[in-house]
């Protein structure tokens with residue numbers, strides 16, 4: 497597999513979160529290192545590996561690590577081995593993070609998959625989130641801080657990551673959503689040559705949005721331009737809108753224009769630019785006890801508005817989960833990550849995907865499993881959007897209380913393959929939830 501997805505080359509650069517500059521971050525695959533006080537778990541883990549390696553040299557009784565993962569002996573007696581048969585993929589919000597804080601079991605779960613388990617194995621993993629609004633590098637620094645563990649952009653996909661592949665197709669684009677100028681920075685980092693924000697349009701024509709005034713900061717960052725000479729070729733909603741009314745007005749103006757020229761009106765309402773969303777999650781999990789509406793809700797609202805105003809149906813395109821393209825992208829990333837960091841030059845036979853949203857995480861995993869060479873196994877956790885007692889529209893293969901239970905289940909299942917319990921669980925693969933099968 498080549499590195500055309502922009503994430504991996506065989507050499508990783510290690511950057512400090514304190515002194516890395518933007519040029520460093522965009523220069524290729526990096527390992528972003530959080531401030532030293534947050535690195536305790538990583539350092540202790542590396543020390544543990546070194547001690548284990550030294551022990552291997554000293555102890556003749558410990559044989560080669562080949563074939564050892566399936567032996568369930570105590571971790572202290574042998575070095576940590578990286579498994580190559582299977583891998584893990586995690587959603588983030590509602591699985592590892594909620595309301596900006598790590599979910600209580602997240603730390604223990606990550607330690608578990610990094611070797612602190614009864615089998616002494618380490619399992620390669622990636623993160624696949626629909627969230628966004630920041631560069632992948634910035635989001636990885638946030639995650640590193642929240643989880644107290646290094647997270648590399650080489651193991652991370654967010655909702656808008658696949659949009660980087662659109663930069664060659666569209667030159668001048670309207671980018672909507674996110675905080676301040678962050679999404680403009682992300683889009684420019686992806687290679688888009690001419691990026692317009694709603695702020696640019698409001699600054700140029702303040703009566704575009706009658707009730708929305710730019711803050712001092714927004715006014716300073718926004719750019720006045722000649723929209724008569726500008727053709728908006730595509731609209732991208734990169735992250736959640738902070739101003740639904742203003743953003744919808746501006747998106748509608750573009751959609752109803754003649755060929756993306758703001759200020760014009762199409763007579764047929766089918767000449768506007770295409771509209772892309774980085775994902776389609778109607779709700780998402782925050783610190784609030786009930787799910788909050790998200791980008792999928794804005795999409796539904798815009799489609800309804802367009803119909804109400806023009807009488808026509810609006811066709812839009814969403815990236816992210818459950819789109820199969822996102823899972824194909826995830827598989828490429830996983831192969832690259834396993835190769836670059838673990839030296840595994842083959843695809844995993846099973847990937848366990850842990851998510852909290854049946855309509856995106858579980859649906860996408862189950863549908864991708866139908867077409868993928870690898871077996872994609874969906875696990876739904878109860879710490880996010882999914883509420884216990886409800887019936888998910890897209891049933892998972894397994895329901896777990898939280899991320900720690902999910903990773904224990906996945907590793908146990910792999911390690912016990914071939915015995916009776918595995919046979920029971922494999923039977924349950926075709927059903928809704930193997931919990932029932934296991935109880936029988």
Ligand SMILES: [Mg+2]
Nearest residue numbers: 587589590852
């Ligand atoms: Mg989620």
